[in-house]
Amino acid sequence: MSAPGAPEALRLSGVSAAYGPYRALFDVSLGVEAGQAVALLGSNGAGKSTVARVASGLVVPTSGSLFIGGTEMTGSPTWRIARAGVAHVPEGRGVFSALSIEENLELAFGRRAGKGAGAALARAYDEFPLFYERRRQRAGTLSGGQQRLLSLAGALVQPPALLIADELSLGLSPSVVDDVYTALGSIQRAGCALLVVEQQIDRVLELAVRAVILERGSVAFAGPSNDAPAAMASILAARGERSLALPGTGHSRTE
Numbered sequence: 001m002s003a004p005g006a007p008e009a010l011r012l013s014g015v016s017a018a019y020g021p022y023r024a025l026f027d028v029s030l031g032v033e034a035g036q037a038v039a040l041l042g043s044n045g046a047g048k049s050t051v052a053r054v055a056s057g058l059v060v061p062t063s064g065s066l067f068i069g070g071t072e073m074t075g076s077p078t079w080r081i082a083r084a085g086v087a088h089v090p091e092g093r094g095v096f097s098a099l100s101i102e103e104n105l106e107l108a109f110g111r112r113a114g115k116g117a118g119a120a121l122a123r124a125y126d127e128f129p130l131f132y133e134r135r136r137q138r139a140g141t142l143s144g145g146q147q148r149l150l151s152l153a154g155a156l157v158q159p160p161a162l163l164i165a166d167e168l169s170l171g172l173s174p175s176v177v178d179d180v181y182t183a184l185g186s187i188q189r190a191g192c193a194l195l196v197v198e199q200q201i202d203r204v205l206e207l208a209v210r211a212v213i214l215e216r217g218s219v220a221f222a223g224p225s226n227d228a229p230a231a232m233a234s235i236l237a238a239r240g241e242r243s244l245a246l247p248g249t250g251h252s253r254t255e
């Protein structure tokens with residue numbers, strides 16, 4: 001957990017963001033303490049991935065500020081934010097499917113490890129013997145779940161200060177979701193803060209102590225993760241929708 005007084009891993013302060021004329025985020029403020037896991041929830045199009053992109057520098061806010069580890073980095077390029085300790089596994093499988101498994105791992109380690117990349121690669125192969133056996137194969141030949149694990153391998157071997165994971169469990173079978181969440185738990189125990197984007201909330205709330213729910217580009221709830229299911233239900237009820245994403249309902253989405 002976070003050391004007393006440690007700067008927050010992530011802080012968005014009054015962030016608005018847009019894609020051209022389309023405004024996707026409105027005055028969003030949220031934080032992730034050092035070593036803490038926070039769930040970022042909300043329906044399709046609520047703005048979750050946009051928050052993830054703002055936090056990793058892929059989207060620059062139109063107003064408001066981004067702080068990484070207590071340092072303002074609004075408008076900094078993605079490489080500088082990555083160097084400050086932020087790793088982002090984007091939506092989709094987060095791997096380069098035309099590159100080999102080894103090339104994917106080298107890219108993941110090279111970004112932060114520099115000359116230590118060889119040792120990190122050896123540790124990744126210890127942890128995931130399958131990736132060693134198949135190291136020369138294209139990453140696109142791995143199953144969907146194996147690709148998600150490959151996208152987490154870098155963070156497992158060399159935990160960043162903050163890992164942003166965007167809908168890692170989407171489309172995976174429950175046992176593979178277990179593997180993904182086991183990996184996320186290990187990454188957090190190594191001291192890494194997590195911002196975990198999910199639509200399906202049961203699994204992520206086991207990991208996260210706090211949750212933020214976005215609704216149409218604004219923060220509709222922020223608080224203890226235990227209170228998130230009720231908050232989600234009332235947000236959806238206010239919209240006249242029944243929650244299909246409450247605990248126990250498996251992988252349903254609200255589409």
Ligand SMILES: Nc1ncnc2c1ncn2[C@@H]1O[C@H](COP(=O)(O)OP(=O)(O)OP(=O)(O)O)[C@@H](O)[C@H]1O
Pocket residue numbers: 019022024042043044045046047048049050051091199
């Ligand atoms: N590249 C883009 N260009 C234009 N509009 C975009 C782009 N990416 C997202 N948007 C719009 O911004 C809004 C927020 O999208 P975002 O991807 O952040 O939602 P999300 O909560 O991640 O949704 P989902 O659960 O479906 O992944 C949506 O209305 C979406 O259509």
Ligand SMILES: [Mg+2]
Pocket residue numbers: 048049050091166167
């Ligand atoms: Mg998304």
